Amino acid sequence: MSKTGFRTFAAGMILSTSVLGGTYLLSDKEQAAAKVEKEVTEADIKTYLTNNNKMAIDTDEYEEFLASKNAADQKEETKVAEQPKTEEAPKEEAKKVEEKKEEVVSYKVAIKDGMTTSEVSDALELNGIIESSKEFDKFLISNDYHTKVQLGTFEVKKGMTFAQLADVITR
Template identity: 35%
Template sequence: MRTNLRAFAIGILFATGVMGVAYSIVSAGATTLNEESIQAYAAENDLHVLSKEEYDELLPKVEPVEEIETEPKEEVKEESNSNEEAKEEATEVVEEKEETNEPFEIVIPDGMATYEITALLAREGIIEDDKKFDAYLEDKNIATKVRSGTFTMKKGMSYEEAADVLIK
């Protein structure tokens, strides 16, 4: 075993040496670009070299577009008023529900990962931040104890309250 390992190490060292010599030979013949070589190449190939100022002058001029204000039609105004009224009614209903903060049932299906459960709870408004709740569960070493099923929860629960519901 030792002999094989030594032979392998010697082979690696030899290959590295050969590659180092080859690189130094190839790189010695490489030339660097300078202003004279660029001008010579351009002259040989019938090309023209532009300065930065010449290039900028050739770019198309872009003028800012002014926004044109049009008056909305009265029909649209009437529709928007009815939409605004509907939005206000919906907002009032939501505000009433938030004020009462009644408990509701949430279903967590089998096979959901903990991060998926915390994201669901955050979407429903039960917790504030799913990432912070994930970190809380990890810190308390209870992330693996979260169960699936139907739970009764309410919006704005603390992390401790939500965790107690999910692991019992």
Template identity: 30%
Template sequence: MMNKRNVRAFAFGVFFTACVIGSYYSFFEETSKTKKENLTEEQAKELLNDAGYQVMTQKEFEEYVTKEAKPKVSETEPKTKEKDANAEKTASDDKEQGTKTYKLVIETGMFSEQIVELLFKEKIIEDKYEFKSYLEDKGYSTKIQAGTFSVTNDMSYEQLAKTITKD
């Protein structure tokens, strides 16, 4: 028969056991989480490199993205074709409204970061990180299509995204 005294004794036993187990893990057990918190920067880089990841600073990453965003023209192609490609990419200013129009050329295999970088350099978007986040959050970054698109600096993020994607 369960009376008040037996229930209290049982509850005290459960509480005491939980305290003993918690104390053991807090003081005597060094978990892998604790070990990882004590890693130096060099040890963390080595651990990531061993796992197959490439570690670079923010500046190195931005330089890489900028370098990859530049259009590649084969040296065997005539220079007139290069001039035509540059002519397509030139931006025109609409002086009456302050609207800037840009002919965006997206090549097969370009990453969304490269496209965002081009739009930022041409001042179509003001914040490249915000637009990149918008593309990823709304699922547009996986739907970008190769082609030539006319975009302006007064377009919303949604309008830009819909212009360069399947949607």
């Protein structure tokens, strides 16, 4: 840039700064402050609550509500505990154990070139191997497994820990 270009640029900066400064000094400061300092009254709060189908209660009323809710929960727990166990209860428990054994889900995950760890974890979540793909992806990254994932097809099972899954796909 030439010498006259710099002078023109500087003159423009001085002119624009002068205009902005004059506007600031000559503006009505009281009007701007009045817009910011609006107080919220109790009537405003009540209007807001009624318009949005909400209700305000005292802290004491809230504490009483929580205490009654906890008491009701405890009564329900004691009723369940007091129920006598029948001879069918062990049979039902055995069925539940068998169902859990049958729920063993295995899946062959295929890791291809260009796949990210989030795509792998999403596939595992979709097939019921893990609960949360985000948590598994965080685990892989925080333990530096994300750089060691291998290409290929790996068999994984539901119930494996994140560490076990990571060991399988990084072999």
